[in-house]
Amino acid sequence: xxxxxxxxxxxxxxxxxxxxxxxxxxxxxxxxxxxxxxxxxxxxxxxxxxxxxxxxxxxxxxxxxxxxxxxxxxxxxxxxxxxxxxxxxxxxxxxxxxxxxxxxxxxxxxxxxxxxxxxxxxxxxxxxxxxxxxxxxxxxxxxxxxxxxxxxxxxxxxxxxx
Numbered sequence: 001x002x003x004x005x006x007x008x009x010x011x012x013x014x015x016x017x018x019x020x021x022x023x024x025x026x027x028x029x030x031x032x033x034x035x036x037x038x039x040x041x042x043x044x045x046x047x048x049x050x051x052x053x054x055x056x057x058x059x060x061x062x063x064x065x066x067x068x069x070x071x072x073x074x075x076x077x078x079x080x081x082x083x084x085x086x087x088x089x090x091x092x093x094x095x096x097x098x099x100x101x102x103x104x105x106x107x108x109x110x111x112x113x114x115x116x117x118x119x120x121x122x123x124x125x126x127x128x129x130x131x132x133x134x135x136x137x138x139x140x141x142x143x144x145x146x147x148x149x150x151x152x153x154x155x156x157x158x159x160x161x162x
Contacts, residue, residue, distance in 0.1 A: 003044035005062030005112070007094075011055035020047060030119075032095050048094060060110040067115050068099040074113045075101040090117065 010016035017028055017036050024047065029039040034051040050059050065071060078085045078101060086102045093100070100114035 001044075001064075001066045003046055003064050005046040005048060005064050005114075007048035007050060007059035007062065009052045009055050009057045009059050010049045011051070011053055013049060013051040016049045016051075016055075020049070030095055035095060037094065058109065060112060062100075062112040062114055065113060065115050068117055071099045071101055071113055071115050078103055078113075096120075 013031075013034060013036060017031065020038055021027060024038055024040050024045075026038050026040050028036045030037050036049045038045075038047040040047060046062070046064050048059070065074070075085060075087055083103050088098070088100050088102070091098055091100065096116045097118035098114045098116055100112045102110060102112050104110055
């Protein structure tokens with residue numbers, strides 16, 4: 001299963017959830033402080049709402065795939081196509097453990113290809129993602145991992161950074 005992900009910034013989460021329930025005729029799949037997502041069957045869409053007090057902006061786009069092996073395959077394909085990318089393995093982001101690869105379009109819009117490996121990571125110990133730059137000119141050696149950060153801090157970086 002693959003579907004497009006659209007992550008948008010919203011000024012007030014409850015108001016946005018109320019709107020998107022009516023628009024999409026769907027209930028949210030997950031609601032957490034400052035975060036909600038909808039898994040819409042028709043059209044296939046993962047809508048992510050990130051509360052940040054300002055709203056009205058695209059946070060990032062993504063393509064959700066079914067398995068981590070598909071992320072690895074896409075990482076190789078993107079690198080072979082000459083697209084600089086950043087890989088994250090077993091990162092807790094958007095309230096789920098994921099494997100993912102990020103790229104930016106020419107205008108700077110962030111795209112991720114990702115697979116959810118654990119949709120209920122609330123009890124997982126804090127982990128530091130393995131970030132690996134991979135492009136035609138970059139080394140395949142992993143970068144030095146950042147210092148450990150709390151799950152909430154890492155969550156804020158994951159879903160709200162641009």
